[in-house]
Amino acid sequence: MADAYPSVAGVAAAASAFARVHPRLSTLRDVGRSREGRPLRLLSYGRGRRNVLVVAGPHSDERIGAGTALRLAERVAADPSLHARADATWHFLLCLDPDGTIRSEAGPEVRRTPAEHFRYAYRPPADEQPEWAPSVRDADDQLPESQALIDLIDELRPFLQCSLHGNDLGGSWIQLTRDLPGLAEPLGKLSAEHDVPVQTGTYDALYWTVSGPGVYVMPAPGRPAQFDSLPEDVNRSTWIQPHRYGGMTALFEVPMWASRKVADTDPHPDxxxxxxxxxxxxxxxxxxxxxxxxxxxxxxxxxxxxxxxxxxxxxxxxxxxxxxxxxxxxxxxxxxxxxxxxxxxxxxxxxxxxxxxxxxxxxxxxxxxxxxxxxxxxxxxxxxxxxxxxxxxxxxxxxxxxxxxxxxxxxxxxxxxxxxxxxxxLCWVPVRDQVALQTESVLATFRLLNEE
The missing domain is CATH 1.20.120 (Four Helix Bundle (Hemerythrin (Met), subunit A))
Incomplete structure (x- = not known):
């Protein structure tokens, strides 16, 4: 298999094939349209009463999520303990920002260099990023992608929303909107198996509570969540929507290029x-x-x-x-x-x-x-x-x-x-390892939450 991320078109074709192979327990439907008219496709598997929502492609330059969503669908279909015995249905939003993601498909298809990545990756402003836009736009001026996700959360009332991200440089980590004690242990084991460092210090979650190495919990309302210069407000993002129904959100980060230095827990000397x-x-x-x-x-x-x-x-x-x-x-x-x-x-x-x-x-x-x-x-x-x-x-x-x-x-x-x-x-992490690490981290989170 080529060491490349799947395209938006390729993911849609693979999801259609999956639904044909599993017609009894799977459905594929459109839940909205992007600003440019592209369909927002939702692949579902299972008949359980408890819903898991997996969101791929929230950032258009972070393309690993679509591959992870497809792999997760395969894993769930092959293991009744993940759906039938857990009374769960899994829903995979295959790409939240297809317009932007297609623009990131420009350039070399396989294993880009860092220079090629930054040359061709497309990342819109915060108010055009569907997860963040509700926190910086007026309530009556939401992106159609944001509104589709909010409506989907209201429909499914998921007990777990999984947002699939992919940092370009660094290590693996998970951000939680509520604590899930014990998650750091499987994250550490899985990361070691794929030779990816666990990121113990991040720009994104510097102010977040550390639940364990590489696991960060959103601060309580009123406490700082990020630097003042950044326009986004996590408490108004789509990450918080499942809380209306007693659910939570977990964000899964895996790197394109690994750097061992992000795992160094020694105090900085100066x-x-x-x-x-x-x-x-x-x-x-x-x-x-x-x-x-x-x-x-x-x-x-x-x-x-x-x-x-x-x-x-x-x-x-x-x-x-x-x-x-x-x-x-x-x-x-x-x-x-x-x-x-x-x-x-x-x-x-x-x-x-x-x-x-x-x-x-x-x-x-x-x-x-x-x-x-x-x-x-x-x-x-x-x-x-x-x-x-x-x-x-x-x-x-x-x-x-x-x-x-x-x-x-x-x-x-x-x-x-x-x-x-x-x-x-920097050391390149093959796409198959990025997908495997992110997939198993999602499943570990689901199992741990299921045990509560």
Whole structure:
């Protein structure tokens, strides 16, 4: 099997085949449509009264979840203790953000390098991410994908919602909206079996309660859940919706590239100095990315924000609009100084800072500017001499200012990617191992919750 993530189309075909093979206990239906009209497909298996909802593709650049959902469906179908004897029905939302995920399918299909990943991965702003959007948008202005998920939760009333994420760099970890004591033990064993480090310090859950190595529990309402510079509010996200019905949500993270440093629990010898250095790195890279963006922006055709091929209609793979890409790049470059301010204020820290914590922050700092630079290159995709001053009609981004700026962006992306890889001793985790680890972690959570 190729070491590649399944495509949105491939997952839909596999789910249809699964439903045909298991017609008695499985159904496949559409539960909504994306902003561009793509179906949101739900594969269900079982006839139990207690529902488990598995959500794949909540972030469009984290593509492992779809493969995990299909593997979970196979595991559940093969083991009556997971459905009939547990009085459970499993529901797999195969991709929550198909529009964005299709855009992340651009580029090499198999085992990309870090530079290729950041060059082609597509991650929309927070208010266009279906899980997060309810926390930053007005109540009467929800994304159709968000509303479809909320309606599905209201319909199923799941006792467990599993959100399948995939961090690009680091280790494995689980975030819980309610504690599930004992989950750290199977996570540690499963991660060791697949040679993946357990991430004991994260950027995402720095303020969360540690239930055990790699397992983080959402803070109580009123306590900080993340850095002030980030716009999202976990207490208003779709993660909290199952609480209406006595349920909970678990988020499962597995890495594309593993870094052993995220598992180092030794206290950092000088966290104040390290934080200051990382804040400086953020500001420096933000200034460099902002300077590149300042050169890219004048090349974009005035009044033709959607000239990159975006149609906004139909299920065909299309490029993101230049207006959206420009907003992403601007947001990423402008948020860096705000995050740097957060990190300047982080010492003395509310939690003892380990080497793992500082490693996670270092990865986060470098990733932001890599995403910004990759987005700039996508902005330049499709430009021709007709668009760029000094170019000839039909000529692909000519050897004028546009060509030079593209080359600068490519060199910067390569340099920053190399620095990231060298500084964190990155090791690729084969897709089959990512899927297996995430699948078994979900099943371990289900079994443990079932025993309560």
């Amino acid at each position: 966290p104040a100095r390290a934080l200051s250095g990382l804040a400086g790195l953020l500001r420096h890279q933000s200034e460099r990315a902002g300077a590149l963006l300042g050169q890219v922006r004048p090349l974009l055709p005035a009044g033709r924000a959607d000239a990159s091929g975006f149609t906004g209609r139909g299920p065909e793979p299309v490029a993101a609009s230049r207006a959206t890409l420009l907003r992403i790049a601007e947001d990423l470059t402008t948020i860096c100084p705000l995050i740097a301010d957060d990190w300047d204020r982080l010492y003395p820290s509310p939690v003892p800072l380990t080497r793992a914590h500082l490693t996670a922050l270092d990865i986060a700092a470098r990733r932001i500017s890599l995403r910004a630079t990759g987005t700039m290159l996508r902005l330049l995709d499709g430009l021709t001499g007709h668009d760029v001053p000094g170019g000839l009609p039909g000529e692909r981004l000519p050897g004028t200012a546009g060509g030079r700026i593209r080359a600068q962006c490519e060199r910067q992306l390569a340099r920053w990617s190399d620095d990231l890889a060298a500084g964190h001793d």
